[in-house]
Amino acid sequence: MIAQAASDTSPIHHAEERAILTVTCLAAFLFFNSFGSIGVALPVIQRQFGNSLSEIQWITLMGVVTISSLSFCFGRAGGRFGQKRLYKIGVAFYAGGAGLAAISTSCNCLAPAP
Numbered sequence: 001m002i003a004q005a006a007s008d009t010s011p012i013h014h015a016e017e018r019a020i021l022t023v024t025c026l027a028a029f030l031f032f033n034s035f036g037s038i039g040v041a042l043p044v045i046q047r048q049f050g051n052s053l054s055e056i057q058w059i060t061l062m063g064v065v066t067i068s069s070l071s072f073c074f075g076r077a078g079g080r081f082g083q084k085r086l087y088k089i090g091v092a093f094y095a096g097g098a099g100l101a102a103i104s105t106s107c108n109c110l111a112p113a114p
Contacts, residue, residue: 051107059110
C-alpha cells in the first residue's frame with residue numbers, strides 16, 4: 001500500500017494533473033469570455049449592421065440555445081468516443097465559427113433570421 005501511494009505522487013503524475021487543470025481552466029475562461037463579450041459587443045454590432053435590438057438579441061439567444069442543446073449530446077459522445085478527441089474537435093469548431101463571425105457582413109450571417 002505504501003509503495004503504491006509513493007508511485008501516485010510521482011512528479012510526472014503531478015505534472016499531468018497540472019496540465020489537465022490548466023487546460024480545463026483555459027477552456028472555462030474561453031467559454032465565459034465568449035458569452036460575456038457577445039453581450040458587451042451587441043450595441044456595436046447593432047450600429048455596424050443597422051439592425052433593430054430584437055434582431056440583434058437573436059445572436060445571444062442562438063448561442064445559448066446551441067450550447068444548451070449540444071451539452072448533453074456531446075457529454076454522451078465524449079464518454080463514448082473519448083473526451084480528448086471531442087474537446088479538440090469542439091475547439092476547432094469554435095475557432096472556425098469565431099473566424100466566420102469575425103468576417104460576417106450582416107446580422108443574418110451571425111444568427112438565422114427570426
